[in-house]
Amino acid sequence: MAGIVVVFDFDxxxxxxxxxxxxxxxxxxxxxxxxxxxxxxxxxxxxxMMKELHSQGKTIEDIAEVLKRTPIHPRVVPAIKAAHAxxxxxxxxxxxxxxxxxxxxxxxxxxxYFSEINTNPSYVDEEGRLRISxxxxxxxxxxxxxxxxxxxxxGVVIERIxxxxxxxxxxxxxxxxxxxxxxxxxxxxxEGDFVMPRKNFPLFDLICKDPLLIKAGIxxxxxxxxxxxxxxxxxxxxxxxxxxxxxxxxxxLQTVSASAHEAFPKALPVQQ
Numbered sequence: 001m002a003g004i005v006v007v008f009d010f011d012x013x014x015x016x017x018x019x020x021x022x023x024x025x026x027x028x029x030x031x032x033x034x035x036x037x038x039x040x041x042x043x044x045x046x047x048x049m050m051k052e053l054h055s056q057g058k059t060i061e062d063i064a065e066v067l068k069r070t071p072i073h074p075r076v077v078p079a080i081k082a083a084h085a086x087x088x089x090x091x092x093x094x095x096x097x098x099x100x101x102x103x104x105x106x107x108x109x110x111x112x113y114f115s116e117i118n119t120n121p122s123y124v125d126e127e128g129r130l131r132i133s134x135x136x137x138x139x140x141x142x143x144x145x146x147x148x149x150x151x152x153x154x155g156v157v158i159e160r161i162x163x164x165x166x167x168x169x170x171x172x173x174x175x176x177x178x179x180x181x182x183x184x185x186x187x188x189x190x191e192g193d194f195v196m197p198r199k200n201f202p203l204f205d206l207i208c209k210d211p212l213l214i215k216a217g218i219x220x221x222x223x224x225x226x227x228x229x230x231x232x233x234x235x236x237x238x239x240x241x242x243x244x245x246x247x248x249x250x251x252x253l254q255t256v257s258a259s260a261h262e263a264f265p266k267a268l269p270v271q272q
Contacts, residue, residue, distance in 0.1 A: 010094035073224025155184035
């Protein structure tokens with residue numbers, strides 16, 4: 001399975017909520033957040049909210065304690081550990097921020113399972129305030145993608161990962177996501193890759209409008225239990241197909257593994 005890269009979105013994919021909203025709500029700043037939301041981009045707003053919370057006496061420790069209470073489906077952690085144990089290269093592409101993600105992963109005991117985290121940078125300044133910066137500095141120049149928010153185009157990140165996959169000899173990407181920001185990278189996936197959209201979330205709805213735009217295989221999921229089942233099934237299927245190809249090439253045997261196809265979850269039907 002060394003040839004498989006599994007790319008996870010974070011909010012509402014690994015965890016069950018939006019981490020930005022979770023922190024703002026739990027620390028009692030929802031009204032101010034909603035008041036400021038129409039006036040600035042989301043990423044800039046989160047940096048502003050960290051300033052407001054700091055001015056109210058909320059510490060970085062307070063934020064960390066809230067993050068440790070973030071809801072997560074009980075089968076997601078085992079799914080991540082199983083995929084890693086099978087030799088997959090696990091990565092995160094998220095429009096959250098590094099402090100939120102690393103705090104939650106460390107709390108869950110998952111910080112060592114991901115080879116890279118692509119997200120908005122963050123750091124604690126000398127005053128103890130969390131600062132959040134854009135992944136892409138849109139104040140200097142645009143990333144040029146009309147599908148994505150100004151601070152991050154996940155499609156650009158996936159293209160970079162695809163380049164590294166080719167360099168490292170890896171062959172397949174499995175992408176898991178839920179939001180509209182996950183649509184652009186889904187369009188970048190190639191035949192032989194897989195996208196796992198969360199059913200009845202924005203990514204799923206966008207794909208359903210025209211599934212033929214997606215070159216990758218499409219396998220939807222509804223909760224952590226299905227995420228685990230479908231992800232591990234896809235990994236198993238890819239592995240069996242690669243082994244069959246290796247045996248065929250090495251021994252001149254035309255081996256077809258019927259059980260590999262039986263293991264496939266139901267694919268997303270093409271909408272008429």
